Amino acid sequence: MFQNQREGLALALPAAIFTAALFLLPVGILLSEAFKVDGSWSLQGYIDFASKPLNQVVFLRTLKLGFLVALVSAVIGYACAFCIVNLDGKHRGRVFGLIVLPLMISPVARTYAWIVILGRTGIVNDAIVGLGLSETPIRLLFTETAVFLGLLQLFMPLMIISLVSAMENLPKDAVPAARVLGAKWLQVFTRVILPLTKDGLVLGGTLVFTGSLTAYITPAILGGSKVLMLETLLYQRVNVANDFVSAGIIATILIVMSFGANILLKRISSARS
């Protein structure tokens, strides 16, 4: 540890000043804008925003999709992580690599696949028409289901990674021991696995939840203007209506939710130690 404070500051400050000037300051002004009506401080903007039915629908839909994506990735993630941890070293590395890989690929590319799958001439519609379940293709794109599937595919790897690293710390014989002592699988899960991997679940859940709330590409491509989420609503308000007050309000909501989830995460993981 070097003691020369001035030297340390000289090294650290450029990065901090750059971020503060280019990031904190503009974002701060944007957020404060939402609390002003005709130049004076007021919450009127929020009241007007909350009273519009469309905004309510979009807000609730964003929350709902965030929760659903986090929940379903947790369920699949536990099953998958449990299987991965029990693989031998070589296979584990490979499977883990394949799960991480999509995270490095352009989200536009990842989301575009769903257009091919769910579109009017996509595989699912071909199968539906081919099997005679429907005369004409059904609309699968621009539905909540499409957005849900896209988000799930986008963010599930984050949950699996968190759960795998949590489960690697699980004592190897904890599960067999519980089984030998007569616990059913459900009991093993709720009394042994869940409490010991809580941190991983919370971390994965936060990443998936905040990721889904703040995703832009997926709702834009798969939801369009029929299934707006907060981010796409923000974009629309600015681009179509030049409505910066709504934009500031949505920004505040998104930031409060992201920060809230992050603070909750720190609380829960520090409560243990």
Next chain:
Amino acid sequence: MTSTWTSRIIIGLTLTFLIGPFFIIIAAGLSAGDFLAFPPEGLTLKWYIKVFEVESFRDSFALSMFLAVFGTIAALMLGVPAAYALSRYKIPYGETIKTVVAAPIIVPGIIVGLALLRYLVVPLSFTITLALFLAHTALVLPYAVRVVSSSLNNLRSDMEEAAVLLGCSRIGAFFRVVLPNIQSGVLAAFILGFVTSFNQVPVSLFLSGPGVRTLPIDMLSYMEITYDPSVAALSALLAFMSVVIVFVAEKFLGFSRYV
């Protein structure tokens, strides 16, 4: 224990869901028809070739490359000293500085882009390219600091202290002792930054202007007007590029340790 078969099926299904769509994109890009279709209607490479002929794709690819390479280099030039200071010096408000530098990760990109546009780019009349460059640098900076910090924390500090005691200057010790030891961390930070910046959409959404667009944004607007398989072909090529980068990085750096 679960039987191997159940376990294989669960892993197989999950991987199909996560990776299967890429194979569908590759195939859809090969379709000979004029509209996006799967299974492909006949096979052709024309869409894969067309991608290179569309001028806006070429321009936006060049811009995205420029931003990803130079934005990440700029972020490393700010981030490496900051990471070094945060891990080796006792500095006043160290925690605050850490939080400030990490903040761009938590705030949604679309908000960053909008705020920059309204309160910095328009008032100071920056060019679009400069604005995008600054935004991408700010976006990558937290990753650079995080990855480099973790390699610095794994490096014992007594070596450089020894170098300084033996008469090396502090800067000399950094370049001769520290940097060679954290090389692969810096390279991993570069790759992570490059990929993050290249794939970035929300930050650039508002900042992109007429004729100056990053590749993902250009793809988004192209697919709004056209429904031919060229976006599928381009997506497949981009996915392939990422796979190669990650594979090489993993082989030579053990990249996954840093992510």
